[in-house]
Amino acid sequence: MAGRSKQRTTFAKLNRETRMQEKRREKEARKAARKLEGPVDPLEGVEVVTELRLSDDELPPEAVAPRGRDAE
Structure with missing residues (x-):
């Protein structure tokens, strides 16, 4: 006959x-x-910019049309 000992729950498990x-x-x-x-x-406090203008200095070189003698 098997023993009828009660299985105990550890304090670690109880704490978890x-x-x-x-x-x-x-x-x-x-x-x-x-x-x-x-x-x-979602747009609260966000400023919406509808138009953006950049000078030629701020644009990447491939986005600026060549000027001067090299222009074709």
């Missing part, structure tokens, strides 16, 4: 389980807070 439960509760709280905040505007 406790940490995981706390982590899940924190995650759920963050999720609930995000839902209460409402939708976030």
Whole structure:
């Protein structure tokens, strides 16, 4: 007949389980807070530039038309 000794859960396992439960509760709280905040505007605080002008000095050499004697 096999012994009926109760298997014991180690404190390390109990501590891991406790940490995981706390982590899940924190995650759920963050999720609930995000839902209460409402939708976030992804462009909030971003300045939209509709026109960009660069001088010839700022452009890469292949983007600038050749000038002078070498121009064909």
